[in-house]
Amino acid sequence: MNKAQLKQKPALDHVERTALVLLGMGEDAAAKVLQHFSREETQRVTRAMAHLSGIQSDNAKGVIAKFFDDFRRHSGIRGASKEYLSNTLRKALGNDLAKGLLNDLYGDEIRNNMQKLQWVEPEVLARFIANEHPQMQAIFLAYLPAESSSAVLKHLPSDYHDELLYRIARLQDIDHQVVSDLNDLIERCIAEVSLTQAAPLSGIKQVADIINRFDGDRATLMEMLKLHDENVANEVEQNMFDFMVLGRQSEETLDKLVQQVPIEFWAVALKGADITLQQSIKRSMPQRMAKALEDDMQARGPIPLSRVEVARQDIMEIVRTLAESGEVELMLYQEVTVE
Incomplete structure (x- = not known):
């Protein structure tokens, strides 16, 4: 066993983890929570709060992240809890560490929603965000996969492509109210597309394109298609x-x-x-x-x-x-x- 392992402190027990979360809440919030503890629980937790020391930031982040992950999962609270979480983490960890943790907690939600949008026609996405503030457009494009983002940009007015790209280049982190606004925008876009956009698909044209690019025996494919329906086969030929x-x-x-x-x-x-x-x-x-x-x-x-x-x-x-x-x-x- 090396020196680093000898110096490594044991993991926090559940009382110490509770104490750490309460310390991060601040005096007023912690006092309200302690009112719901029994006498024995209060004594054990406050003793742990008094003796906590040398807690590394990574350990603190892990404990607080797990608490709020459990909180979100069991409470069912969504929008308002983000602001509460943001304020609490900043008090507990400071602005820099809180930003990183908040991005980890909520970044996946945005990325997952954006993955859905990459299947929407770029022209439709461009039309949907056209009236948004340029900064929101830039953030929207920044979270889209690059290929989709480039296609959407093509359908936005060309006279401010450079401004949008400059805004994207300057993005480092975004305020969590903006994250909430972005999620709302994404959800509205998904809802509108689901309601209004019929998926345009020409089966005849698709078959023609497949056969045109087929490396095997095209003639046999066409002959078999004619056995199914000669009119359909003729339409396919015209689209080839x-x-x-x-x-x-x-x-x-x-x-x-x-x-x-x-x-x-x-x-x-x-x-x-x-x-x-x-x-x-x-x-x-x-x-x-x-x-x-x-x-x-x-x-x-x-x-x-x-x-x-x-x-x-x-x-x-x-x-x-x-x-x-x-x-x-x-x-x-x-x-x-x-x-």
Whole structure:
């Protein structure tokens, strides 16, 4: 056994823990509590209060945290107890230690609620907090997962994105009344979304996207789908009209497309596209044209995803027109063939 272990004091018994909590309450509150003790209990607790010394802050925090955890669980008190807890902990531990303990006690509640909000559409969240004070917006965004927060920020007015980010950067700890206000905001948001937002889901489009990205036998999937309902399968095929299907086209079709689509469309649309698709398009171009495309893509640098999506939609409109007129044969998936 080392010296540190020899010097370590035994854990506080239940009377000493009670004494520690009463000391943290202050004279008036402690006196009111002691009125409900028996004579013997009062003597034992006050004796312990008089002899307590050398209690480390971590031990004190643990004892008081357990007391208030039990208090919250058994009493059923919510809002008002936070203010009471805050005042009591500050008296017992001082401001700095109290802040850390309060964050531990109530931080999980906020984080758990925020986890629910990350599944709400960013545009809906942005609209919900748009009329809140910028500081509350900043705190709201700070507690959201970063990916969700970034998406919500995109839907807020761009002229004060920098102010919100600056406010978030300056956050260290927040007043517990603000924590309460934030929880109220989160709960109102969850309630409103539950009441007003129907979950938009297009099953046909989802199936089309799944099959477009399926690495296995798409043709067999489609054939099996037609056995269930040919009309549904036809709708799925129509929704499979996606930019990525260009990578599955024949050389003849791609040759026709690179002649009809302006090179500046390709330079934007191929940004971030699968490397196989990029190579297929470039192979269908004359060498000089392919080199010009590469130079154009490099010169443009990073491009917003929204612009890339628009360019891809423009290309697919051209493809659709060519397919409907019979100038190209568009292959949505490799059909089953027989000898």
